[in-house]
Amino acid sequence: MSSTSKPRVLVTRAIFPAVLAHLSAHCEVESNQDDTLWVPAELASRLQGKAGVLTTSSEAISADLLRQCPDLRVVANMAVGYNNFDLPAMTAAGVQGTNTPDVLTESTADFGFALLMATARRITESEHFLRAGQWSRWRYDLFAGAEVHGSTLGIIGMGRIGQGIARRAHFGFGMRVVYHNRSRLDDRTEADLGATYLSKEDLLKTADHVLLVVPYSAASHHTIGAPELALMKPTATLVNIARGGVVDDAALADALRERRIAAAGLDVFEGEPAVHPGLLQVPNVVLTPHIASATITTRTAMAQLAVDNLIGYLVHGQALTPVNTLPAASKDKVSH
Numbered sequence: 124m125s126s127t128s129k130p131r132v133l134v135t136r137a138i139f140p141a142v143l144a145h146l147s148a149h150c151e152v153e154s155n156q157d158d159t160l161w162v163p164a165e166l167a168s169r170l171q172g173k174a175g176v177l178t179t180s181s182e183a184i185s186a187d188l189l190r191q192c193p194d195l196r197v198v199a200n201m202a203v204g205y206n207n208f209d210l211p212a213m214t215a216a217g218v219q220g221t222n223t224p225d226v227l228t229e230s231t232a233d234f235g236f237a238l239l240m241a242t243a244r245r246i247t248e249s250e251h252f253l254r255a256g257q258w259s260r261w262r263y264d265l266f267a268g269a270e271v272h273g274s275t276l277g278i279i280g281m282g283r284i285g286q287g288i289a290r291r292a293h294f295g296f297g298m299r300v301v302y303h304n305r306s307r308l309d310d311r312t313e314a315d316l317g318a319t320y321l322s323k324e325d326l327l328k329t330a331d332h333v334l335l336v337v338p339y340s341a342a343s344h345h346t347i348g349a350p351e352l353a354l355m356k357p358t359a360t361l362v363n364i365a366r367g368g369v370v371d372d373a374a375l376a377d378a379l380r381e382r383r384i385a386a387a388g389l390d391v392f393e394g395e396p397a398v399h400p401g402l403l404q405v406p407n408v409v410l411t412p413h414i415a416s417a418t419i420t421t422r423t424a425m426a427q428l429a430v431d432n433l434i435g436y437l438v439h440g441q442a443l444t445p446v447n448t449l450p451a452a453s454k455d456k457v458s459h
């Protein structure tokens with residue numbers, strides 16, 4: 124293939140230079156290594172004449188954007204979640220969407236567990252205390268938190284990452300694992316993970332720690348709001364590594380302030396990068412900026428898979444990890 128016939132693609136944010144170089148070997152690339160944040164109009168303008176785009180979960184692929192970008196054929200999200208896609212509109216426009224499953228499962232499960240530990244054992248709160256020179260105020264119950272080993276972990280969303288967390292809890296920490304999911308796991312998988320299926324209500328009443336790892340959709344919007352928080356034990360903790368919007372952050376801030384639950388650990392937020400001011404004001408919450416998959420190895424693998432999806436679709440006619448099925452006629456429109 125001559126360089127002039129390479130498909131034209133856009134990469135919306137900075138990525139690892141070696142991965143960008145790999146993409147450039149197969150496509151004519153406009154990149155953004157300065158990592159400038161583009162408003163939707165700028166994204167639409169840069170997408171003119173592009174057949175593919177590598178996005179992160181902060182760029183919305185809306186019906187309106189698709190109408191403005193008739194040449195677009197494939198959107199490769201560098202994330203396993205793709206709630207930034209208007210998937211029906213993409214399918215109707217003949218645009219292939221892809222995500223990055225599997226490569227991030229274990230590191231994200233590690234992080235879920237790290238956030239659970241930090242939340243239960245009050246690690247960031249105690250570090251702030253130490254940095255503020257308060258150590259001389261030590262007393263017998265200073266930062267006494269909740270037990271993790273041997274306690275009951277409730278996982279809402281038992282996909283690949285949820286199962287990774289269940290394994291860590293069951294085998295590493297001797298926890299009792301209960302879970303709620305759209306569909307029940309088969310008996311064998313439940314037995315392997317030592318996990319028991321419960322209704323959401325029973326899980327919330329039973330669990331010492333509730334961990335959310337459910338994909339965001341209209342159905343999962345505010346999976347945890349005021350009524351659900353009211354069912355939880357006052358000693359319980361809540362960890363959200365799923366998506367902003369799965370939790371009603373305003374209701375959670377109220378519950379934390381009034382100590383109706385003990386603590387929360389949040390990696391994702393409604394309207395991020397904005398954070399509900401009520402969450403910033405309470406001490407009993409651990410806050411991280413959406414970094415659950417952030418190890419060098421995993422982020423490199425995610426970028427590589429996103430790039431391989433672009434090359435796969437635009438050069439070889441087949442994406443590796445598609446999230447929508449296009450009618451055959453749409454695929455014929457792939458331009459080289």
Ligand code: GLV
Pocket residue numbers: 180201202203204205227416
């Ligand atoms: C991160 O949130 C992802 O969906 O990969």
